[in-house]
Amino acid sequence: MRKVRPGLTAEGAGLAGDRVVAAGSIARTLVAAIARALRGTDCADLGHTGPPVSRFAGTPEPVRRAVATRAVGRVALTAGQAAEVDAERVARWFADQYPCRRYPGVLVGSPHGAAAHLAVALGVPWLPAGFEMIAHWPQGAVEHPRAALDHGAGLAGRLLAGNPDLHLRQVHCPASRGALAGATVLLTARWRRLPTAYRRFLAERLAPGAPVLVLRDGRTWPVLETADGHSFQVGCPGSGLDPVDFHPDSHALRQVLRSAGGNRTHWELPEIGAAPAAAEHAVESGFELDVREWTARHTHRLRRLVFPAPEVLSAAIADLYRHWLRAAGKTGDRLVVECGRLLDPWQVLRAGLVPYWCENATRRSVEQVEWWLAGSGAFSSVDVLPEPPGVRSPALAGLPQWLAVAGFGRRRRALDRTAARGYPVTSVPTRRATEVLRAQPCDLPVPPPLEVADALAVLRDIGTREGLLVS
Template structure:
């Protein structure tokens, strides 16, 4: 198979965007959900239950085998690596949005609350990067060094045709489970605005429409392997700390045991950068390019720096309550979403306040509880815990999720479908739609928020959470 080089490839050549971007990855789900909401549609067609959902009582080896087979069907093959075109991925993202003029745009790291914010403003949300999953024949969950060697070869081939991206390889059995041993996870971050984004901003923004950058500021130890490729063991979304990925860690032994690995074989490369930007951070070149474009086209640019996911989740939840009450609604009904279990359109249709947990870790749920404890009481609280499909000592148990629902004054609901088989089953995105469709309508929907008003509320409510709005 030929290598695909820019300038030598016909328009539209290479793999389609929906084939490149990992199935179920945050950016993919959030663009799909936001684009549907801007069309007045819900997420009833999004996601499919994974293979483990069909075997709720199956032994762990059977589960792992099912997950591995499923990964083999959707991951990029070695033969397809040269066909990856990051520019075509960017075009796929922007083409999902209705062809109309918008009063602004959000661009940044994948975060469910950012999607809700975009919908409240009536603007698109675009990711600053995307995730890929590539076959790793003969891989092992407990061999991060071998994963790095395999990833270096993949990165060299991808970067030959995509010099405008940085590839961060992530080896994290705590968040990806047995997939870590059969696929390599690559988070691609654009180092400049892709051409499709530049055209989208020029064609679809109204005169003077603001550009909002929402980068994830979390850090993690990183190993720089050369221009365009870096490597990390573990990730913030695992709910663990970097020290927990040391071979002497009790947490690591538990994780590896649950996914069929052995801590005695774990030898992670030494990281060269003790505190680099984590995998879903925004590349500095991308941010600089966005600032340059906005300045040249006379579009104001604002930055909402997110120190941890809960800060933005709390800020946007407070913003929704303000928005709903300004429109004469109560703002007293809360839905706590998790991971891919979200539906921005149904939230707006029902007049609910959304609080998004990045995942089902204790850390995420703890922060939701702290925010609820400090907030005005909600009359109802619906909780949608996404089962991660893996076992980990960092996960919240169902009693903790029930405690979150317990903050509701009259209604306290934990979705039974999501809870059934938790944490090792999987639930499709459309489950959130099914739950939210059962909520009473609260129409008409409020008129879109203005960006200046939204930033003011975020600055006031998110400041004590560490949210930096500029």
């Protein structure tokens, strides 16, 4: 057997993709949902990703935190396993989930739930430009981001030794991860080059001349560049808080740490510059450059969708779906508001629904769907699927705010009771969205797939005023 140098991974060796990519991470969920929809199936087999105890609202907080920590510890990567990660194998795992056929296009880039609906409407796959990993942090503490940085730097060195084409963004965010931020470190890996598996996928699965759409999350956040290939940020845009809320004297931080079992007086913040950089779900410039060069060499057209905030793309895709459904002779008057991992593109298509995706259950996300509804034509029915985040945070929307969203329906106003039971500290599986949407009446036949050029023209028309860049 050929020996492998310590820290390096042999071709075809290393951990399997489903072991490396964090369970419940958004990229993993979206690839699974889109692949199923392209096969004509729903997400009924996508199960529970949270610790079992988090399903019960009455569990005391210390017990909940302890059990959640133990549960994630069983699937987190060890320091030794970090050296076995093979990012190329992860790329193959993503690509191999899609049906083996020719496609009229492909989406690549940042994760976004509305992009899943766009991909299914176009009949194309989506390939993520990065993925999340969770690794053990022995003797960690949620109030010690400086210590988290030190531990993460060691893990990053092991990972990058065998994967030099990755950039690792470490995110320490107790507001979105709760107590888990003190037991594990979250590393978002972004490819700095187009992986070989993706090149092969594009060459073998794209129809001649089919376009490649690059989706870019344009959000920024203060970042500390610690070394070549490794960077660090405290908090994240998805937390619903601002960077200033993670400073030691912040009232919001006090609430967050208390909920996560931490102590604000021990908060050790590394020196992070005030100038913002691209946040964790951005697309690396080298990755996009490789895509551009590949499309130019192989006579495929490159198109770009850049959104400054998730709600901009969510609103544009919802409007696109309404336009598409009405052009096919349907009403386009039934809305489903999805949240986080509670989505099912195939059931949305089967029922002829208009989908609006909230990135998470923060007040900001819910306020944006309220504003969009207030400025849109009325919907006869509104179904709301709020994903409980499993943690408490001052940034979260309360159930009355979610109920207000459902109240925009003229005849039907429904907030999923299972998701609402024990909100926000319980958790529900992705398949809960499937169970709810299966109860919706069919609106068949499904409209013919959207043409990429037609979809982009509509998105440019309705999204430009909100800041969506279509080029």
